[in-house]
Amino acid sequence: MRNTKKTPRSKKTGLKPAAIWSIIAIVFIAELFLYTWCRVQCVKTGYEITKETDKKLKLISLQNNLKVEIAHLKSPQRIARIATMQLGLIIPTPEKMIIIP
């Protein structure tokens, strides 16, 4: 009777540390994976940030070029040339001016 009682006890005491070590190992491995995943994500995000920063700089550059283009298109010389040559407009004389109150 004593022997039959002892056997399950020893089985129980033998499994417990293994389970604990397994859980600890799983936690450590999971932490390792999590850490690695974080680092990978970090680097990946770094690349994305760099890519987006480059894109932003390119867009700013494009915007600046467009601003220059607008400034050129709105230049008085160009507008006067189009107004006189293409549209046949003239500078109004004072009697043709209407001042809106």
Next chain:
Amino acid sequence: MKAVETKYIKFRITIVGFVFTAFLSAIGAKAGYLQIYQSSWLAKKASAQYERPFKELGKRGTIYDANLREMAVSINATSIAAYPRKIQDPAATAKKLANSLNMDSGILQGRLLAKKPFIWVKRQATPKEISAVKSLNLEGVGFLSETSRFYPQKTLAAQTIGFTGMDGNGLEGIEFYYDNQLKGSDFEYVVLKDALGQGFDSEKTTTDYSGKNIVLTIDQNIQYITEKALKEAVDENYAKSGIAVVMSPRTGAILSMAQYPSLNPNSYEKFDRHLWRNRVITDPFEPGSTMKIFTAAAAIEHGNCSENTIFFCENGEYRIGKHTIHDTHPYGWLTLKEVVKLSSNIGAFKVVNKTGPEYLYKTLKDFGFGEKTGINCPGETSGTIASYKNWRAIDVGAISFGQGMSASPLQLLSAVSAIANDGILMKPYIVQAIMDQKGFTVTRFDPLQVRQAVSSATAGKMKDILMSVTEKDGTGFNAALEGYTVCGKTGTAQKTDETGRYAKGKYISSFVGFTPADNPEIAILVMVDEPTKNHYGGIVSAPAFKKIAQETLTYMNVQPKNRDAGKLRVSRERELLG
């Protein structure tokens, strides 16, 4: 066996332990030494493997006109560089580069053979050139990003704005004067790179290192109107060059500053150097008859004269010592008003004789002649005017009608603006504000009174006199406007040659004035240098004044005065019906 093993086991354990302890101690000591004494050197060595430092110069600020339209901007440009030590075959590389960039291959080869680690092949190359060189895929040739200055309005206000050199330093005009404010600051940042050398993160801060922006008082449209009218005046009269300036007499703000021939600041090196400077500010001229304005003002202010005081004009010829002064037409008795209106030199001399040279000198100094106006532009001349104590009789005569002294066009216009501004001389200015990159004003330049040059009453009387100049029988009738009253004065000054004598047939024709007379909005000066078709200021420069004034007043929405409301209504209805 067992006894022997047991005998030496402790000894062996001790030896092994000792060896291990010694090794571990050595490792520990070395680790401690590296960590404590060599840590910064090691950290630097490690970071060099994954960090890449970059140094950049902040972008140069923008120059805007009064309506915040771009006059000078910085754009991104790519420059081609070479690292000669990395080039295996300099001759072949030079030949390929020269073909793509339209350069001399011999010169380029010589530069590639130089033992320098880095050389510029072409600064600020065009996109076409960049793609051509990229397609060659040459070893030891690189592309560097830079900023380049661009002037979208090309020749508009070119000499006033100035330009920058290849390295972005201001060389002329506003670019030079405000170089410190416009220039961006140097900054460094670090890019982290991976094993393949690709950058994946940077420590570049969001701080803006760009230079400050400048807002001018110049209006692009008025500048264009001025330049167009000036060009027409110079071309029509086959003249050498011309200058025109528009100013707000109440504030001293410069609305336009033009000179012709102009230059394109985008390629300034292709233009003659004498075209680089802003002659409105840097060059002194003999003002000629326009000085009679100040002779008359001195007479009213200090000489107990009124506009009706009469002077005998000697029927066109008057001898002063060895010299004889002439009028273009013979005149007898003329009032002070007529002396100015008909531009009599003899009359002007008689006026100064009555006023006294001391008071003429004082009045001229009060109007700012002989001293810099203090405008925020580089290279300003103060002009020359000798002390009245050194004037001979002929000098008194010459200065009364604008000879024997010199003034910059800006000085002359500022002085005339003082008449328009009830006798108050304003400091001319061309920059109204300095802004940071976010658009917040850092410095604001407000109108500044210099002094009361003449009393308000004198200025009022001078306005009446100057208005008569543009009447039908006045010398400046060609400057008269429809719908606006004009005050002005013509000037025809003979130029001096290299020997200092007056050159025959070389004149500076000018017209200076302001409009409308009762509430002056603009003061304008037009100077045409060496016109050959005609040389009188009233014929050469007055029509250009008229064009500039008419179009500028229209642009500024200044309502014409001599038009009744009935006609206006009819005109409007007709427009609507049409």
